[in-house]
Amino acid sequence: MADNSARQTLIVAGISLAIGLIVLALKIWAWRITGSIALYSDALESVVNVVTAITAIVAVRLAQKPADAALPYGYHKAEYFSAVIVGVMIIVAAILIFREAILGFFTPEFTSAPLNGLLISASATTLNGLWGIALLRYARKVRSPALRADAKHLFTDVVSTAGVLIGLALVVVTGWTILDPILAALVALNILWSGWGVIRDSVGGLMDVATPPSTLKTIRDVIASNADGALEAHDIRTRQAGRLTFIEFHLVVPGIMSVEDAHNICDRVEAELRRAVEDVQITIHVEPEDKAKHSGIVVV
Structure with a gap:
């Protein structure tokens, strides 16, 4: 029974990686055909999603190793280290997005095919949202910090993308290209908050937090x-x-x-x-x- 659960958890982590790669490809496509800094920042956040999924697979696999002489209490805390790494990656992504947003303030630009770009990005975030719901439910069921961190970041990504899509729709309607870098900066702030939350929760686990x-x-x-x-x-x-x-x-x-x-x-x-x-x-x-x-x- 335990072996079946372990295999299922690895399969779920693998699915998360596959979906992350699909979403990343869609968001890069949306950015390339529009040139939007906000969509670039959104795609960069999806790079973090992929890294998060890879880290989760490694951590889940390591956490399933049986206890041995070196670690007599088991490898379960490996998932907390994974979540800390994810949090750091999220913060790095936010810093890179801030850099692009600052450059965009000086040279605001929004190029061709905005409607197509918005539709592609909307499809990607819909896929992210549906998978995030399923992943969070499973993570809570098996009590996996790594998968839970992955799911929480997916939801942050969904919120960020939704805000970007609404804002870029206003750019198309009003022609105010300065909104593009402003949206990118807001995405970065949202990502920073998400990264802090993931690190905070993981540190609690590493410090042997008591049960609820x-x-x-x-x-x-x-x-x-x-x-x-x-x-x-x-x-x-x-x-x-x-x-x-x-x-x-x-x-x-x-x-x-x-x-x-x-x-x-x-x-x-x-x-x-x-x-x-x-x-x-x-x-x-x-x-x-x-x-x-x-x-x-x-x-x-």
Whole structure:
């Protein structure tokens, strides 16, 4: 089952790359037949989409490697590094677009076939939007930071292109060519904001961010409901690493309880936690009753 999911994730990442290349080709075509700086900036953002998709494939493949002696907790954080790289690429693209926008302010120009260029670009962004919706749903399902970063950037691309198309339509109607570099600068600002968001989210994962409050509540409820025979659970800690959730806590049992009975309680709690939380790794430290903290975190 896990192998099937891994293969499916790689297939999805490959589809994202193929769609990125198609969209890039369409946007370059639109830019070439119009000479629009705004459409150039839009095409440059799609270059980032392609790099993002390639990075996602590498990261997803690496994250699926089993744990080994070098990395006993697995390779799951590889996807966070991928997302950071994507964020940096997005920012680089924004800087290049700003450069073109500044040059365009001094030599505003909008050449031939504007309607054809707008139609081609609209087709590309429609494809991007439809795939972005499907990709984000899948990324959330498998909890893939790399695919989620890819999907979020696709949506940023869609918003940017929509703004460019509306603005260029005004250029065609009004003849104000100065709007072209202004639109390019606005696209760059939007891309910068997107890049910052991707980096911020990824750094949280690299810093071992805790699970969301709703997941933590589920974990506490499961422990409280299934640790019959124990006295207390404390020092509950969680962290997220890609699709994996790590759970650690101390379980206090009566001092006279046998090792076998304590082990049975741990097995029962672990089994229920695996049913309640997907892709989880659990560490339980059993302690005698004199180690109880009576802190009220979880009392069973």
